[in-house]
Amino acid sequence: MNDVAALPDGHWQWNGWLTAKGRVTALFALLRLDAETLWLLLPDADPAELAAQLQRYVFRSKVTLSPKDVSVAGRFSAPSHAAGNRFAPLGEGWIELDMGGEDAPRSLRIGPIAAPDDTGACAHWDAFDLAHGLPRLPASQAGQWTPQQLSLERLRAFSVSKGCYPGQEIVARTHFLGQAKRGLGLFESEAPLPVGSEVSEDGRGIGTLIASAGNLSLAVVPLEHAGTDISAAGLPLHRRPLLDGLAR
Template sequence: MNEWIATLGGRQEAEDRVEFDPASQESPAPARQALEATVMTPLAHLGVLDVTGHDAEKFLQGQTSAQVTLADGEFAPLTCFCTPKGRMLANAQLWRVAPERYRLMMHRSLVGPLTDHLKKFAAFYKVELEARDDLVLLGLIGREASALAEVRFDVIPPKPWHQAGNGEIQVLAHPGPRPRLLACLPAEKATEAWQRLAEHATPVGNAVWRLHDIQAGLAWLDASQRDAYLPQMINWEALGGISFKKGCYTGQEVVARAHFRGQVKKRLVRAQLDGSLLPELGSTIHDAEDKSFGEVLAAELDAYGEAEVLAVMSTKEPTPPLRVAGQKLKLLKLPYPLERLDPEALAAK
């Protein structure tokens, strides 16, 4: 699926990680380039699942935390799929491509497991599930991202969590410390699109996009984190990823009870480490008494070579200092309030 990346000078360092060599030894680190100019990156860590058919909306309405009618071709809400116990099998972004075609974007390692899970219910509906390995996701970050998208993809760039485009190419906006746009397009058009974008944007590895997700307080679960967290434990209701106004869906009762009774004992936090060692995902965070206080969900190096992380931590007051992987951990402020954000209100903005 990512063979085209190699032809353009990229290296597949891992299944979900791509790197590009700097233009020269004097080139700033990729994360710094995103602060100073405009960069582009193949989002090799993300994958796409299409749900199509006459019953697609009805089917998704019973499985996902999103109010599916809100995905109207303009608003592209966050959502998640849960077990009956309310634990997330995947979190995703949902958008509508056509009246009977919906598209889900999530970590690529979860596309297969979620497809298998949904197939158990799809047999009762007129729907088809298709992992779209023939689609490519490109990310643009920086002050010229919107102008580039407008010229190269012939769209008016949307607001965060909204979409623009057509049935072939869609452009979505994500929040972050710099403007961010994501383009979903056919793989056969990827090379041409990349070359045209490269006239005004610098190619960088997808670690830069993942860093901006961390700085936006946005965690994308992978297969190793499947069936481990309630949606609120990754602040999904604060990002507009849960509709508390819709009807039943799998896990809804547990998710609603946790919200209305205030029973969430863990929360997603942003943090910075005092070194450049990236902890492995799942690394335990300890306090001064060596008590386990949480685990790392995501980690990347920032523009200054220091590790930034997202972690799920206990809401109890820890005994400082906190440490992970032999480094001190300093909590940072989230870019959004920890309070419920109804997607219905977000769609109306």
């Protein structure tokens, strides 16, 4: 759903795959290694399943799609060489990405060596994503929301001017007619909340929790709503501002 052709070698962008009705089924980082090689880094979607969906649109026999066996390791420190949407080779098969926001540095490394398993760090990473408006969609929320409802313009993750792609007509119509009525809201609660919970105001449903990490949640809610006096799963929700700096 983004303009891959405009991406220079050695750079990456947020991108995604939509249903024919313009709903996001997968959100990922797309790396252009060179004119012949693209990597899709999928934080949530199943790579084999997405490859099968993309295969239906392959019309050249020399194009191949396949899951790649690599390790991914993140750290909350400034990248050594990568900056913005320019990634950097580090040697021994590793590639570094700048995943930081305006408030804090963060880097991601992709390579052949097994990454350490640190569940606590993973939870911190997920919470950072949500705080900066990067929705981490579980299977139950895939295919439910348009890019505008997920506020993906904040990440520059979709295009309304490139050529056709599945769901493009819905995305473009929503953009040019100004029909987006809902978007992401970041909320904090006293305890973790289940994804899919209804967001309510005075007993009236106004939105849905679509991603959570610890006590932080992202919800699709009306754009004009102030985010006060609302709850989900019986707990009050406290609106927090979305942080910037993750757009690429």
